[in-house]
Amino acid sequence: GAVVSQHPSWVICKSGTSVKIECRSLDFQATTMFWYRQFPKQSLMLMATSNEGSKATYEQGVEKDKFLINHASLTLSTLTVTSAHPEDSSFYICSASPRTGVKKLFFGSGTQLSVL
């Protein structure tokens, strides 16, 4: 099946620094990718929709200036958590769907962010 690679798997950073998370579709092109966040023992919460070549669409309550999304190619989207604070510590997950064919999302393995 299609593979979505997410990197890094985990990251620890100091408060106030920025962290970039990459999401790549390895064997298919994706015009749209999605970023989710998940807190312990909770479900996935959609943060934003990343569109190739255009601005991302953010869900209500998600700060676009804090969570910068770039979708520069059909196989790569990045999420940058700027000026990270401890409350940003969470499990971040990306997903993508092939541009053609199957009607389903493939998910990355997730990134555990811990902000000290």
Place this chain on the structure above:
Amino acid sequence: DAKTTQPTSMDCAEGRAANLPCNHSTISGNEYVYWYRQIHSQGPQYIIHGLKNNETNEMASLIITEDRKSSTLILPHATLRDTAVYYCIGGSGGSNYKLTFGKGTLLTVNP
């Protein structure tokens, strides 16, 4: 998104069939029923999806009622590795469609 309702948790004995129910009474005619699962600390994994007809693949079977208001995911021979949170989601499919996850069902497969 069609809102779905699932039991919070279920238990199943190893080797037995696991039957996970989902109610989706507000699903529209062109919305698919998707099932994903998430093993602890991993990204969700696609299981199966269907529109009207029952579906089967190497992982599971999906039984959709004729009125499409509910469905059942069947894992024919559950193993310990099937312990996960299972999500039933209604969605129109396609590359631009976002999936909204509910709370899902925590399936625990016991030895």
